[in-house]
Amino acid sequence: MSADTSPRGGLRDLKKIFGGGSSNVRQFGILFSLIAIIVLFQVLTNGLTLSSGNLINLVSQYSYILILAIGMVMVIIAGHIDLSVGSVAAFAGIVVATAMQDWNLPWPLAILLGLFVGVLIGAWQGFWVAYIGVPAFIVTLAGMLIFRGGNQVIGNANTVPVPDGFTVIGSGYLPEVGPFTGYNNLTLLLGLVIAVAVILMEWRARRVQKIMGSTPAPLWVSVLKVVLLVAVVIYATVLFAGGREGTSFPVSGIILGVLVLFYAFITRNTIFGRHVYAVGGNKLAAELSGVKSRRVNFLVMMNMSILASLAGMIFVARSVASGPQDGLSWELDAIAAVFIGGAAVSGGIGTVTGSIVGGLVMAVLNNGLQLLGVGADLVQIIKGLVLLIAVGVDVWNKSQGRPSLIGFLTRKSKTSEFPPEPPAVVPTSGTPETARPSDVSS
Amino acid sequence: MRKLLTTTAIAAVALMALSGCSTRTDSSGGGDASAAAGFAADSLIGVALPSKTSENWVLAGGLFEDGLKEAGFKGDVQYAGASTTVKDQQDQISAMVTKGAKVIIIGAADGGQLGTQVKAAHDAGAIVIAYDRLILNTADLDYYVAYDNFNVGELQGQALLDGLAAKKPAGPYNIELFSGSSDDANSAVFFNGAMSVLQPKIDDGTLVVGSGQTDIKQTATAGWKAENAQSRMDALLTSTYGDKTVDGVLSPNDTLARAVITSVKAAGKDIPVVTGQDSEAESVKSIMAGEQYSTINKDTRVLVAQAIDMVKVLQKGDTPEVNDTKSYDNGKKVVPAFLLPPVIVTKDNAGEAYANDPKLSPLTK
Known part of the structure; x- marks a missing residue:
């Protein structure tokens, strides 16, 4: 029985991939579901899901939705919603495409122009939300109409092609450099860097735990965790690097990766990030504690529009043209990713990494169903049901005081999360959640 | 239970890692x-x-x-x-x-x-x-397969001339031109095809575009919408055809053709020769009833x-x-x-043109 605590500790440590907070179990459940879905489709598609070509597709197909999810989770944590992201993306896309076509603007400048458009739109929407006090739902509903119309005015409802240089951000890959190894060398290097970072971070975490006087998990748990993570990184690296000649890890994936790291740090480790949670959790309390809630709301809305512009440009680059249909229903994909990833409708809860995993669940599901040849009509139904069930189970379990289906599977490990004592104190059998009436009854 | 689940989770990850190694080789593309x-x-x-x-x-x-x-x-x-x-x-x-x-x-x-x-x-x-x-x-x-859209336009132009000749032995004929939505690349192809046939006749005075609107921008029908064609025809009838008759209308497709006919009927005028395209069931009925003049079968x-x-x-x-x-x-x-x-269809050859079409064939009987 003594060995029993260790795997639980391992699970708990795995959960630390996510940030802290009460949505932890939920997010770990989602990671678990993601792995289950990948394994399921890997079997159903005879190994196509985890093939090089498909993984590369998956990243470039969903990178811009995931970028939206990063901004959206911050908006939702702050207690708002943004329905305008698809239209803003389409608007920025057509401005950039037209600027390059009609004014011969060089593409790097065009990207800056696109981001600037995002700043302006964000300032406009942020002003109405933060300083006038119009609910974000209304402001962005208006924005959805305004910027969709703006796209059609500028583009004359036409499709505007973009030059080849610009397409790098949406359909470019890490270039082939160095000696021939049978793999893309830069992707191998990237994988190596990530693997080393994983090892260093675990080592640092253990050191910090020691300095702070808390008891770190047994050494072998850490080793197992690092070995598993490094194995996944190596596996993914080999797949991404071993794709068809000329393809490798997509540039849009790198942009996404950098943004995830940046915003995970912002939300978790900076004063501004904590203020976003504070404003979303309890606006009055936050204000009384000296948080400038208006400024927080303004910046959060503005940030969303900037990311939406970036996502729009990546999509345009991938499509090699900006069209009147760009961005249709993206807001729904982004919002779905955020809620599947464990955010709460009421605000104050959610994480960037959780939303990314939520977005990946939708992405793998979509991609797997397409590989199986399921029609777009059925795919929509299935995605709708997954969203409803994922959030429904969560809400129901909160009201019932018992964990969700996924939470049920991981329930035992949850117990080590809530009591402040070290894991060894937690009973190894029986019902540790006896305080909860539902467990008594069940 | 807990131990079992934990092991399963870890095993799943490990399994993925292992299965990956074996699929690595077949992941590279097929080549040309x-x-x-x-x-x-x-x-x-x-x-x-x-x-x-x-x-x-x-x-x-x-x-x-x-x-x-x-x-x-x-x-x-x-x-x-x-x-x-x-x-x-x-x-x-x-x-x-x-x-x-x-x-x-x-x-x-x-x-x-x-x-x-x-x-x-x-x-x-x-x-x-x-x-x-x-x-x-x-x-x-690598390849493109389609109906010849320029030819569609040419056939529409020719059908308009044929219809007018059958209606009235000699010109000049008053006509109006309609084209499709400007965001559809095919719209210009249809229109240019038709104009390649009609322009010489406009130049020699056989055809008179009463409103003077012969530019594709003036004749465009936003979104291929019937209501837009209908309101433009209403306006043309009011502005240009108070005391004249309109003899023919070039319409790029069936939906717009029927919209034009609806407008003319509402104004209490005789139905002109109207072209069309797509062989929509409603238009086939209209052709058999002697209202719309022609459509195109693709x-x-x-x-x-x-x-x-x-x-x-x-x-x-x-x-x-x-x-x-x-x-x-x-x-x-x-x-x-x-x-x-493409095949031009009028009342004369409808039965033959739709002989193999289970839906349209009965309409031509």
Whole structure:
């Protein structure tokens, strides 16, 4: 029985991939579901899901939705919603495409122009939300109409092609450099860097735990965790690097990766990030504690529009043209990713990494169903049901005081999360959640 | 229980890592060799069509499914969702490439936004055929199969002249011109085709455009919407035809033709000679009733059969026949095209033209 605590500790440590907070179990459940879905489709598609070509597709197909999810989770944590992201993306896309076509603007400048458009739109929407006090739902509903119309005015409802240089951000890959190894060398290097970072971070975490006087998990748990993570990184690296000649890890994936790291740090480790949670959790309390809630709301809305512009440009680059249909229903994909990833409708809860995993669940599901040849009509139904069930189970379990289906599977490990004592104190059998009436009854 | 679950979770991750090592080798692409030498007779053939909102695409999808199966191929026919057509289509084409489709036939939702996917397909060794709508700005498109849209315009122009001659032995004739939506590349092709026939007659005075509106911008019908054509015709009747009669109207398709007729009827005037296109059931009825003068039959069955024939030829490793190697410049290359001749239909030949069409044939009886 003594060995029993260790795997639980391992699970708990795995959960630390996510940030802290009460949505932890939920997010770990989602990671678990993601792995289950990948394994399921890997079997159903005879190994196509985890093939090089498909993984590369998956990243470039969903990178811009995931970028939206990063901004959206911050908006939702702050207690708002943004329905305008698809239209803003389409608007920025057509401005950039037209600027390059009609004014011969060089593409790097065009990207800056696109981001600037995002700043302006964000300032406009942020002003109405933060300083006038119009609910974000209304402001962005208006924005959805305004910027969709703006796209059609500028583009004359036409499709505007973009030059080849610009397409790098949406359909470019890490270039082939160095000696021939049978793999893309830069992707191998990237994988190596990530693997080393994983090892260093675990080592640092253990050191910090020691300095702070808390008891770190047994050494072998850490080793197992690092070995598993490094194995996944190596596996993914080999797949991404071993794709068809000329393809490798997509540039849009790198942009996404950098943004995830940046915003995970912002939300978790900076004063501004904590203020976003504070404003979303309890606006009055936050204000009384000296948080400038208006400024927080303004910046959060503005940030969303900037990311939406970036996502729009990546999509345009991938499509090699900006069209009147760009961005249709993206807001729904982004919002779905955020809620599947464990955010709460009421605000104050959610994480960037959780939303990314939520977005990946939708992405793998979509991609797997397409590989199986399921029609777009059925795919929509299935995605709708997954969203409803994922959030429904969560809400129901909160009201019932018992964990969700996924939470049920991981329930035992949850117990080590809530009591402040070290894991060894937690009973190894029986019902540790006896305080909860539902467990008594069940 | 807890131990079991934990072990399962860890095992799942480990399993993924292990299974990955074994699939590594087959993950690299097929290369171009297969394109030249043909491919297996039971290969996967992908067909990506726009949303199911138009009857025509639904019909085409069914025909592709049956036709490919009959020819011994594995068909993968996909429609995009109605609200997310472009993205769905991009993803579906990518999935077809991943599954190793040898030929991908694309009826593009937006021909300008598929360059990346067409390139990926081409790089993976698949042959890409644009069906009905040309795919723009890509050097990787192999073939284009469609009805000859310039010819559609020419036939419409000729039908207008024929109809006017039958109605009144000598000119001058008062006519008005309508064209399609300006965001549809085909609109200009139809209009230019028709004008290639009509312009000489306008120049020599046989035809008189009463309103003077002969520019494609003036004649355009936004969104191909009936209501827009109807309100423009209302305005023309009021401004120009108070005391004159309008003898003929060039309409690019059946929906707009019926809108024009509705407008003329409401104004209490005689119905002019009106052209059309698409063989919509309502217009076939109208032609049989002697209202609309002509329509164009672009039989989807023939077009689908032609596309499948191309796949069969490609399977043997041969080069499919094309009959136009200079008209369809998509911005990056001139795409070899096989153009089918459209058929003009009037009351006289309707019975014959729709003899094979189970839906339209009874209407001509």
